[in-house]
Amino acid sequence: MDLAGGRDARTDWRGGAIFRPVRTGNAFEETVERILEAIKLGVLGHGDRLPPERELAVRLGISRETLREAIRSLRQAGFVDSRRGRYGGTFITYRLPPPDLGDLRRAVQDLGAELEDALTYRMVLETGASEQAARRVLTEEQRAYLRERLDVLEDAPAEEYRQLDSRFHLAIAELTGSPSLAARITESRMRLNDLLNAIPMLPRNIDHACEQHRTMVRTILAGDAEGARRSTEEHLEATAALLRGFLG
Structure with a gap:
C-alpha cells in the first residue's frame, strides 16, 4: 500500500504488458499513450502513484526528459498530479466516467x-x-x-x-x-x-x-x-x- 493513500505501481504492477520499451521514433507520443493505457485499463487507478521517474524511464527505454515532458502534458490535461516531499511523486487524478x-x-x-x-x-x-x-x-x-x-x-x-x-x-x-x-x-x-x-x-x-x-x-x-x-x-x-x- 502506498503511504500517500493509493497503491504504489512499483509493487502492484507486474509490468510486462504496458510499461514495455517504446518501439517507435515518436517517443513522446508513445509514452503518453502507454501511461494513458495504464490509467484507462485500470493498471493504475485514481490516487495510485506512477513508478519512480528513473525506473519508469528505464522500463520504457526513453530519456528522463521525454518522460517529464509526457507527464507534464498529462498533468495539464488533468490525468495526473505531481506532489513534492517525502511521500511525493506523480499520482493519478483521472476517474472513469459512468456508463452511458x-x-x-x-x-x-x-x-x-x-x-x-x-x-x-x-x-x-x-x-x-x-x-x-x-x-x-x-x-x-x-x-x-x-x-x-x-x-x-x-x-x-x-x-x-x-x-x-x-x-x-x-x-x-x-x-x-x-x-x-x-x-x-x-x-x-x-x-x-x-x-x-x-x-x-x-x-x-x-x-x-x-x-x-x-x-x-x-x-x-x-x-x-x-x-x-x-x-x-x-x-x-x-x-x-x-x-x-x-x-x-
Missing part, C-alpha cells in the same frame, strides 16, 4: 465495420492466453497474484469495476510468459475499451461475470487448459451478447 448508452453508440460508430473484427480478435487472443496460462507451471507468487486480482475485482465498487475487470484479464495475459501476447491483448483491450466501459452495469450480469471469472481462475490454477479456454470463451461470448443486445 450515448457513449456506447459513439464508440460503436467509431469502430464501424471493425466491431466484429475487434470482438473476434479479442476472443482468439484471450482464449489462447487462458489456455497457455493453464499449461504453464506457475510459481506460488503468480498463483497468489491471479487470486488477488480476482478478489480485488469481486470487492470492487461499481465505479471501479470496469477498470479492475480489464486488470484481471491483463493479469492472465501476464501469466502466459509471453510479453508479445500480453502486449497484443493490451492493444486489443484498448481498442474496445470505450465500448466496454460504456455498457450499463447490470447486477445480474456482474454476478454472472463473477462466476465465470472464478471458473477461469480455477481451471487455470488446476492446469486444465481446455477448461480455461472454454470458460474464457463463454465469458467473452456473454459480454459480446450483452453488447449486441444494447446496440439492438
Whole structure:
C-alpha cells in the first residue's frame, strides 16, 4: 500500500504488458499513450502513484526528459498530479466516467465495420492466453497474484469495476510468459475499451461475470487448459451478447 493513500505501481504492477520499451521514433507520443493505457485499463487507478521517474524511464527505454515532458502534458490535461516531499511523486487524478448508452453508440460508430473484427480478435487472443496460462507451471507468487486480482475485482465498487475487470484479464495475459501476447491483448483491450466501459452495469450480469471469472481462475490454477479456454470463451461470448443486445 502506498503511504500517500493509493497503491504504489512499483509493487502492484507486474509490468510486462504496458510499461514495455517504446518501439517507435515518436517517443513522446508513445509514452503518453502507454501511461494513458495504464490509467484507462485500470493498471493504475485514481490516487495510485506512477513508478519512480528513473525506473519508469528505464522500463520504457526513453530519456528522463521525454518522460517529464509526457507527464507534464498529462498533468495539464488533468490525468495526473505531481506532489513534492517525502511521500511525493506523480499520482493519478483521472476517474472513469459512468456508463452511458450515448457513449456506447459513439464508440460503436467509431469502430464501424471493425466491431466484429475487434470482438473476434479479442476472443482468439484471450482464449489462447487462458489456455497457455493453464499449461504453464506457475510459481506460488503468480498463483497468489491471479487470486488477488480476482478478489480485488469481486470487492470492487461499481465505479471501479470496469477498470479492475480489464486488470484481471491483463493479469492472465501476464501469466502466459509471453510479453508479445500480453502486449497484443493490451492493444486489443484498448481498442474496445470505450465500448466496454460504456455498457450499463447490470447486477445480474456482474454476478454472472463473477462466476465465470472464478471458473477461469480455477481451471487455470488446476492446469486444465481446455477448461480455461472454454470458460474464457463463454465469458467473452456473454459480454459480446450483452453488447449486441444494447446496440439492438
